[in-house]
Amino acid sequence: MALNGTLMPFLYPCLHTSRGNAPRALRRWLQLGRPTTNTQCLSTRHIATVSSTKGGYEDESFDDTPESELDRLDPPPDSYSITPFTDRCSIVLHAGSGGHGCISFLREKYIENGPPNGGDGGTGGNIYIQAVQGETSLHKLARRGILKAGRGKNGQGKGQGGTRGEDILITVPVGTIVREVWRHDPVAEEEVADKRAKAMGADAVFDDEPGVVDNTRKWRRDKWLLFPGAMPQSFTSADFPPLPRPRRSQIAMAQPPAPIRLDLDTPMDTPQLLAAGAMGGLGNPHFVTKSITRPKYGTKGDEGMKVEIQLELKLLADVGLVGLPNAGKSTLLRAITNSRARIGNWAFTTLQPNIGTVVLDNHKGRPLVPTSSTKKGPARTNFTIADIPGLIEDAHLDRGLGLGFLRHIERAGILAFVVDLSAGDAIQSLKGLWKEVGQYELLRDREVNAETERRVEEEKEMVRYSPLVQAEAPNVFEDGSVLFNPDGSRVLPELKLPPISSKPWLVVATKADLPETRENFAALQAYLKSISEGETVHPSGKKNAWKKKLHAIPVSAKLAQGVERITPIVVDLLEN
Numbered sequence: 294m295a296l297n298g299t300l301m302p303f304l305y306p307c308l309h310t311s312r313g314n315a316p317r318a319l320r321r322w323l324q325l326g327r328p329t330t331n332t333q334c335l336s337t338r339h340i341a342t343v344s345s346t347k348g349g350y351e352d353e354s355f356d357d358t359p360e361s362e363l364d365r366l367d368p369p370p371d372s373y374s375i376t377p378f379t380d381r382c383s384i385v386l387h388a389g390s391g392g393h394g395c396i397s398f399l400r401e402k403y404i405e406n407g408p409p410n411g412g413d414g415g416t417g418g419n420i421y422i423q424a425v426q427g428e429t430s431l432h433k434l435a436r437r438g439i440l441k442a443g444r445g446k447n448g449q450g451k452g453q454g455g456t457r458g459e460d461i462l463i464t465v466p467v468g469t470i471v472r473e474v475w476r477h478d479p480v481a482e483e484e485v486a487d488k489r490a491k492a493m494g495a496d497a498v499f500d501d502e503p504g505v506v507d508n509t510r511k512w513r514r515d516k517w518l519l520f521p522g523a524m525p526q527s528f529t530s531a532d533f534p535p536l537p538r539p540r541r542s543q544i545a546m547a548q549p550p551a552p553i554r555l556d557l558d559t560p561m562d563t564p565q566l567l568a569a570g571a572m573g574g575l576g577n578p579h580f581v582t583k584s585i586t587r588p589k590y591g592t593k594g595d596e597g598m599k600v601e602i603q604l605e606l607k608l609l610a611d612v613g614l615v616g617l618p619n620a621g622k623s624t625l626l627r628a629i630t631n632s633r634a635r636i637g638n639w640a641f642t643t644l645q646p647n648i649g650t651v652v653l654d655n656h657k658g659r660p661l662v663p664t665s666s667t668k669k670g671p672a673r674t675n676f677t678i679a680d681i682p683g684l685i686e687d688a689h690l691d692r693g694l695g696l697g698f699l700r701h702i703e704r705a706g707i708l709a710f711v712v713d714l715s716a717g718d719a720i721q722s723l724k725g726l727w728k729e730v731g732q733y734e735l736l737r738d739r740e741v742n743a744e745t746e747r748r749v750e751e752e753k754e755m756v757r758y759s760p761l762v763q764a765e766a767p768n769v770f771e772d773g774s775v776l777f778n779p780d781g782s783r784v785l786p787e788l789k790l791p792p793i794s795s796k797p798w799l800v801v802a803t804k805a806d807l808p809e810t811r812e813n814f815a816a817l818q819a820y821l822k823s824i825s826e827g828e829t830v831h832p833s834g835k836k837n838a839w840k841k842k843l844h845a846i847p848v849s850a851k852l853a854q855g856v857e858r859i860t861p862i863v864v865d866l867l868e869n
């Protein structure tokens with residue numbers, strides 16, 4: 294029963310909906326009666342739950358009065374909406390294999406032994422990626438594991454080429470980073486083997502010297518298709534022409550150089566190619582020579598490449614909320630946006646990031662808050678806020694939920710530190726939060742450095758998305774075939790994240806409605822003033838940290854008081 298009282302509402306909120314049926318007045322009373330500290334809270338909640346069920350309120354008629362604004366800001370813990378969320382996953386991509394070439398001959402009245410007319414195999418399907426607005430999580434991809442593009446269809450008689458394999462488009466949220474883990478590219482491997490053989494003189498002049506048996510290019514039985522009904526014994530290796538060079542489809546030049554490293558931080562108008570499908574095999578008309586007018590062989594389609602990629606989502610919001618657990622971050626998010634983030638009077642109510650949008654223009658196209666007139670482009674009509682799980686002291690040592698969730702706000706334009714005025718010295722809380730943010734930055738830099746060292750010579754650039762039209766001309770061989778050359782591909786700027794301490798920041802002091810918070814706030818305000826005047830060092834300890842326009846805003850998120858002051862300040866920081 295004790296277990297039931299303490300853990301059950303936390304683990305199984307749906308079992309505790311009986312409170313929803315209790316009269317609203319009782320619910321208000323229960324919520325007002327909740328004390329502020331965690332341990333007390335759980336025991337009161339226990340009593341509240343038990344009393345509301347034992348009191349026999351289940352048969353009470355359902356109270357259907359609309360939820361008032363204040364109820365929305367102090368909801369019972371079971372009133373929240375949650376969407377599935379995954380921010381890391383890896384998937385294996387199989388680009389489509391090519392269809393086989395066809396071996397066929399013209400059959401017509403009065404034409405004996407017609408000429409060959411087998412079509413080529415179709416190209417395999419390509420795999421594209423596109424960052425789109427509206428997607429917020431990678432959970433759908435995380436479930437897939439393997440994504441296979443369609444295989445090209447085989448060629449057919451009467452010179453009909455096979456149809457292309459079906460493409461796959463992966464849509465990901467804006468802010469996704471793509472990294473390659475490994476790849477198996479049969480065509481590239483063949484090209485390398487070819488080059489090596491050439492360097493060793495193996496297939497130096499095999500076309501002119503029929504006597505030389507070349508093992509690399511000439512005889513690969515697994516690459517050839519024979520005419521149906523033809524006896525394999527009737528072919529000798531000498532009957533076959535040299536195997537055509539490995540080919541790539543024209544579109545393969547748009548592939549990012551291996552290994553793939555993409556930062557999809559803007560919505561993309563056109564998809565970016567990740568893996569191009571393999572070429573189809575050649576039909577028998579390709580092998581007509583003076584001596585062999587009716588070749589009874591064609592080639593098989595190439596095998597498609599396989600790549601494993603790792604996707605990591607770093608949510609992009611304009612404002613990131615950083616605070617200790619139970620500081621009131623989610624309540625603040627609810628107060629200024631339409632979010633339905635979960636709220637509870639205990640630490641770690643929030644277990645995954647929540648994003649809310651502040652609409653500035655009431656969807657009318659005219660901003661209600663004056664935005665910068667000097668800036669070009671359309672006026673800002675909204676901004677987004679990310680609420681992440683709380684950070685505790687020593688989160689960098691993996692205490693609490695660790696620092697991992699900070700990656701969702703590291704790219705935010707502004708950081709809003711949420712401090713609870715009723716929970717001890719606000720200045721100490723703020724310093725503690727900056728310390729953890731600093732530790733996160735250190736860890737991140739160390740990770741980036743380690744990764745840089747691991748990278749091989751030719752992959753120096755973090756490739757950013759750029760449309761296909763910017764691609765350079767491919768390398769074309771004498772025979773017209775195209776070779777994809779990683780060195781000749783687009784050179785794009787490396788991704789550099791600015792130091793977190795250089796971002797504009799502000800402090801939102803919550804729970805200002807509680808008694809005896811005034812002095813705490815006054816001390817906090819004096820502390821910020823001394824930082825901006827250069828008398829006190831910035832809490833991050835960094836020299837180039839942001840010190841201009843430091844604001845501390847006292848609010849009561851629960852009573853929706855003072856929160857309207859946040860929006861103009863944030864818009865001002867974002868715009869200027």
Ligand SMILES: Nc1nc2c(ncn2[C@@H]2O[C@H](COP(=O)(O)OP(=O)(O)OP(=O)(O)O)[C@@H](O)[C@H]2O)c(=O)[nH]1
Pocket residue numbers: 366367616617618619620621622623624625635636637638639640641642643644681682683684803804805806807848849850851852
């Ligand atoms: N009196 C008062 N209580 C508040 C205020 N803001 C939040 N609370 C209460 O503080 C408790 C914690 O609020 P949450 O919004 O869940 O806090 P959080 O920072 O999101 O907590 P975690 O998700 O655990 O990190 C809830 O019981 C809120 O009702 C406020 O301005 N005044």
Ligand SMILES: [Mg+2]
Pocket residue numbers: 622623624635636642643680681682
């Ligand atoms: Mg929360």
